[in-house]
Amino acid sequence: MEPDRVDETRAGGGADAAPEDVAGAIVTALASELGTSLLGVIGHGSWVHGDFAPGRSDLDLLVVLQHDPSPELMRRIEPILSTVVEANPPWRDRLELGFVTREAVHDVLRESSIPHQSARISPGEPLHLIPATRHQILDWEAATRGVALYGPSPAELLPPIPAPIVRTVVQEHLSSWTTWLDGVETGDPAAYGSQAYAVLTVSRAAALLCTGERLSKRQAAHWATTRYPQWDRWIGWAEAWWYDGGSHNDPPPSDGRSVKQFAADVSASCEQAAQAVHRRR
Structure with missing residues (x-):
C-alpha cells in the first residue's frame, strides 16, 4: 500500500505463464541454492487472495530465512530471479518478493532496538538490501494470510501481527x-x-x-x-x-x-x- 515505484509500460492482458508455475520455479531454485538457510516461502497477493489480473498483477512472495540476508546472499539469489524472468518475459518487472527472518519481524513489531536487514525486489526496483522496518509490516501481515509454498504454515513461520x-x-x-x-x-x-x-x-x-x-x-x-x-x-x-x-x-x-x-x-x-x-x- 505504500508509494512504490510504478512500471508505467505494463498493459493488461497478455499470455503469462501461470503465477503458480513462476512461483514454483522460484521456490525450487531457492530451495536448491539455499538449503537449510531457507525456512519457508509464502505466497500472497491477488494470485492467492483473489482478483488476479493476467498481464498486470504481480507475483507476491515472502521468503523466510534462517539468517538476515547479506550482500553475499543477494549475489546468490539474483541469478535465480534473472533466470526465471528470462524464461518468462511477461513477468519482467512483476516480481514482488521480500526476504526476512522471523526474528526481524518479531523485533520490528515490539519496536526493539536490535537492527535487522531484509531484502526486496519489486516493479522498478532491483533486488536490494533494506533495513527491516514498520514500512514492511503490511506485506508481512498479508503473508500471514497467505499459503505455504515451501516449509511450514505462515502461522508457524511468522509471529501474529496485531490489527x-x-x-x-x-x-x-x-x-x-x-x-x-x-x-x-x-x-x-x-x-x-x-x-x-x-x-x-x-x-x-x-x-x-x-x-x-x-x-x-x-x-x-x-x-x-x-x-x-x-x-x-x-x-x-x-x-x-x-x-x-x-x-x-x-x-x-x-x-x-x-x-x-x-x-x-x-x-x-x-x-x-x-x-x-x-x-x-
Whole structure:
C-alpha cells in the first residue's frame, strides 16, 4: 500500500505463464541454492487472495530465512530471479518478493532496538538490501494470510501481527501519499500510471481503515466509488487505466482536480471517521 515505484509500460492482458508455475520455479531454485538457510516461502497477493489480473498483477512472495540476508546472499539469489524472468518475459518487472527472518519481524513489531536487514525486489526496483522496518509490516501481515509454498504454515513461520498495528501503519501510508504525489507531474503522460496506481492504492487503504477488510485494487475501486461518489470519475478512470491497458493516450479526468486532492480528501475523511469513533468511546 505504500508509494512504490510504478512500471508505467505494463498493459493488461497478455499470455503469462501461470503465477503458480513462476512461483514454483522460484521456490525450487531457492530451495536448491539455499538449503537449510531457507525456512519457508509464502505466497500472497491477488494470485492467492483473489482478483488476479493476467498481464498486470504481480507475483507476491515472502521468503523466510534462517539468517538476515547479506550482500553475499543477494549475489546468490539474483541469478535465480534473472533466470526465471528470462524464461518468462511477461513477468519482467512483476516480481514482488521480500526476504526476512522471523526474528526481524518479531523485533520490528515490539519496536526493539536490535537492527535487522531484509531484502526486496519489486516493479522498478532491483533486488536490494533494506533495513527491516514498520514500512514492511503490511506485506508481512498479508503473508500471514497467505499459503505455504515451501516449509511450514505462515502461522508457524511468522509471529501474529496485531490489527491495531496494521491500522496504524495503513494510516501512516495513507498520509504519506500527498507528500509523495508532490513529485508527480500530473500533466505528464508518462505519469498517468503513477496516478492510477495512487488512486487505487489510496482506495485500498481507505477501505481497510473503514471496513477492516483487505481488498484488491479492483475491489477497492468499486468500494470507493460508492464511498466517495464525488470522485467516481477519477476512480473509474484509474481502474480502467490499470486493468484495461491504459497508455499515454488515456489521461485522467480534466475536471480541474488532481490525484493529490483525491488522496488528501480521502485521508481527511478517514481521519475524521477515526476521530468520531474515538469520541464515541
